[in-house]
Amino acid sequence: QVQLVESGGGLVQAGGSLRLSCAASGRTFSSYAMGWFRQAPGKERELVAAISSGGSTYYADSVKGRFTISRDNAKNTVYLQMNSLKPEDTAVYRCAAKSGTYASLVPAQYGYWGQGTQVTVSS
Numbered sequence: 001q002v003q004l005v006e007s008g009g010g011l012v013q014a015g016g017s018l019r020l021s022c023a024a025s026g027r028t029f030s031s032y033a034m035g036w037f038r039q040a041p042g043k044e045r046e047l048v049a050a051i052s053s054g055g056s057t058y059y060a061d062s063v064k065g066r067f068t069i070s071r072d073n074a075k076n077t078v079y080l081q082m083n084s085l086k087p088e089d090t091a092v093y094r095c096a097a098k099s100g101t102y103a104s105l106v107p108a109q110y111g112y113w114g115q116g117t118q119v120t121v122s123s
Contacts, residue, residue, distance in 0.1 A: 009117030022095030050103030
């Protein structure tokens with residue numbers, strides 16, 4: 001069983017930065033692949049970034065070069081550093097954990113979800 005709690009969202013002007021954190025409970029955090037998803041009103045949930053248990057990363061084309069995902073297994077925490085934010089990045093961001101080494105683009109393959117944190121980017 002894994003419980004996930006996000007923090008770090010907020011309101012920021014375009015061009016600014018935020019760092020999201022996702023703290024996980026449980027002693028097997030290092031064995032999970034982790035993903036950051038976002039969902040804006042009226043849009044489908046999309047995978048923004050993911051990191052495998054081994055540290056390999058994936059980024060959606062829309063955030064490549066601006067967002068960085070990382071994990072600290074000693075702290076049971078995954079981070080999403082978001083730079084050069086744009087109004088279209090506005091969404092609820094949720095972290096998710098998937099059993100197994102590799103991340104997935106498919107939300108249904110993630111068994112554990114955080115409650116989400118709102119990110120709002122003003123123009």
